[in-house]
Amino acid sequence: MTSNAMNQGRSFGPLQLRDRSVAALLALGMLLAAACTAIAYWPGLMTWDAARQYGQAIDGDFDDWHPPAMEWLWRQLIPIHDGLQPMLILQLALYWGGFALLAGWALREGRRGLAAAIAAGGLMPLAMALMGAVLKDCLMAGALLSAAGLLFWCDGEGRWQAWLLRTLGIALLLFAATLRFNAFLAAVPLFVALLPVAWRSSWRRMTVAAIVATALLMLALPLANRAIGAKSSGVELSLIIFDLGGITEQSGVNAFPPMGVADPVKANHACYSPVKWDPYSFWVDPVCPLGFDPMKAAVETQKIKPYRFWLGAIVAHPIAYAEHRLRHFNINTRFLVHDEIERPVQAESAPNDWNYKVAPNPLLSAIDWLALASAKTPLGWPIAWIALASGLLMLSPALPSRRLIVPMALSALLYGLGYGVFSVAAELRYHLWTMIAALIAAVLAAGDLYAMPAVPWRKTGWAGTPLIAVLVLATAWRALPLG
Template sequence: MAMYRSRSTGFGAQPRRGTTRALQRKPIGTRRQAIAACLVAALLGGITLAFFWPGVASYDSVVQYRQVLSGDYDDWHPPAMARLWALFHGLGWHGQTPMFVLQILLYWGGLGLFAAALTRSGRSLAALIVLLVGIWPPLLGWQIAVLKDGQMVGALVAAVGLASWWRVAGRPLPIWAAGLVVLLLGYATLVRFNAAFASVPLAFGLLGGLRWERPWLQGGLVLAAIAAVIAVLTPINQRLLDAAPSGVERSLPLFDLAGIAHHAGPQAVPQVPASLWRRAEAKGCLTPILWDPIGDEKACGYIVDTLQRTAPGKSLRSVWIETIATHPLAYATHRIAHWNSEMRAWMPATMPGTGPLAGSEPNTLGLPSPAKRIAGFQTLGNTLASSVAGAPILWFAAALAVLFCAWPARDGAGSIAVTLALSAIVTELAFGVVGVASDYRYHCWGMLAAGLAVLAATGTRTSPPRVFAAALGVGIVALLVIAARWTLPPALPPL
């Protein structure tokens, strides 16, 4: 026995030369794998830029670029994004390309750092799947479109990847890294009015390093912070960023009033004559899918015109609140129907606004389209997005499963998993209250955050019965989505 100990690493014994080298090689190997993950992500980023160059300019992109050229900004589209775009334009980098490059670099940079952090913690397979999730066509297909959604996703995933480099190992962020994370989260919050539902939970988990052990207290703080951030967005956009008011805040009240009139009858909103409501109903303008037909002058714009005369200015908010209070059941039915549409839950496979764009909006501003070779990839993205695997409700269920299994989070990776799951859950639930359209691109962050949460949760300690119950819940949701796809006819596009 004594001879055995003298040749081993027993107490008080010197390790053999070969053993010492083996012990030294292990951390080096982990470091190399982390570097390899970053290099693969960089390669995928380069391929993305080359294949989809110069990015897709959507209708919103064209409108924003017109503001960049004119120097006149409004708050319908995020002025923070337009101001940054104008900065690139002033440096001589014209077109949609600089914003396309920015969101792709942020996207793959964040995913590469996240994969590297998982690799350093011994989760090499999970790190590989992170990169595979990054090239999943429904996500990547929308990320190449120069939109506020792509800017938000890029900034959020970059913040998560950077913070995870330290947080997965249970270490605090250096001051410079924390400052960069704040900058990324701040930009993400400014480019979408509802981004606070995603960014604030991330800020609490990534910057504060919360262990998420006091749900009521921490949940209350998160909701209060979200409300505070949303309250200051309009002053920031209109005063600090000098964007003219566009009336974008009227879309939610108008959509809700139309939904209440649809479910409770025209008399529920007496500010608009019943004949006009019936006319809008007959034309199919009162749809839970999106609010656009009500705001379209050629479709049902007369609803807006009538409300502007009978409820001008801020009084529309009073009409909205009073109508909700008077008809809470109709309001709840309307909001549930819209959330169901957004999440593609009990909905047909064919939905408008699902497939990623294969070309730029026709324009005279010099915003070109990528080569025709991307059409096949974008078609695949549409097919997968319309499938059961692409339903946002399934990814939402996965985020709930992570929260069920990993709460309370007591380690670095577990805390990251819970933080991402909360960001996805709060983001998707918020659409049930503030959503006005069912475009698939709105859910790219929620789906990506849910996927990253699942991968961060691998290897964390949890009981097998919890894992089984969570998997069963996700499976039930998948079966419901499959049943809907088989039984429901295709959804008609809105007017």
């Protein structure tokens, strides 16, 4: 069954009067929601990351610790208005613009209920609270969401309009890939789906398209950094140090290069945490003797190739590496945990040289309260969204909207699972895109199931197994007494 069949041959020309009224109401609702976030968090919540980025945006002296592309863009916006406001507005425009495109597509398909459900998805408290902070994760999620919206509109358009939508969508994906080194995992499924059907009409073509898309997206960040002239900061050492520390902790054997430390295993035990790499960073006090600065000095003086050394340690101690990574991923995704890892969202700005701060207000308090409350439920457990995405991929072959469900669910799944390898911290913001993409895929699937004359109950039941298993295990674990 196709989407057209579900709509019984409905013409997809100009919206009918009733659809126009629904479109106007949804547009007004999304505009009000964006305004609520902007008013609550105005002029934008400045995180520690944003403070460093804004400083570089002002002086133009870029390094690659945080995405230089975002800093360069911010620098272009300063002549329009200094401070956080331009970036906050841009984030919200991409975020709600993406939801508007998705809801508009559903209206074009004659699916008013689906349009309302998609628009309502943008009201997820955690997402609204996170979008009030100026963060690369939020800007990336907004770019991916707008690209997804353009993907939905590609079919049913004229040839040149479709090419324009595809080009804009791919440009947004390449931009998103300059904001996080692991963004390619989220962007590849959307990139491939944006390509013309003929380019992915067989498994061979699909494989080639995926390989080319992956290469282009992985090159986006280093090429952007080089074009901007960003200096190397050694940020890649954070992942390497965290993994070397984990291997050392789990194996009891020193995995670090010589750094003049008498007992590196004991020293590492005092520094290591499965939650995040920060105890090894240069901003902690006291400084870890195996931390960032000593490691950077060892790499330079001993002519060590960091990635080769890292891979050698993994090959030498694969079980210890797997134990370390699984412990961190469990915490990162809030799976089998008891306590709150750290505050899910921020409600006040970090100290900064420009004294930018968010004034306490009832709207901010309400959004923050809802976000904190939802974080204690499966809505705030990234593992639940990852499980949901995997189930949707199992169910998608039986659904009319599989052309759209598959790239959204796959994007959520790959990006979420990627943090099993590419993560050095456990902040909930890292999973913002996984939550959004899985939610949209789930809404599409629910809309399809509701409209189908005969629901494939057996397939739906099997598809729900990953989510049910995760929820049962995670809930039972939280109910167990500590100790």
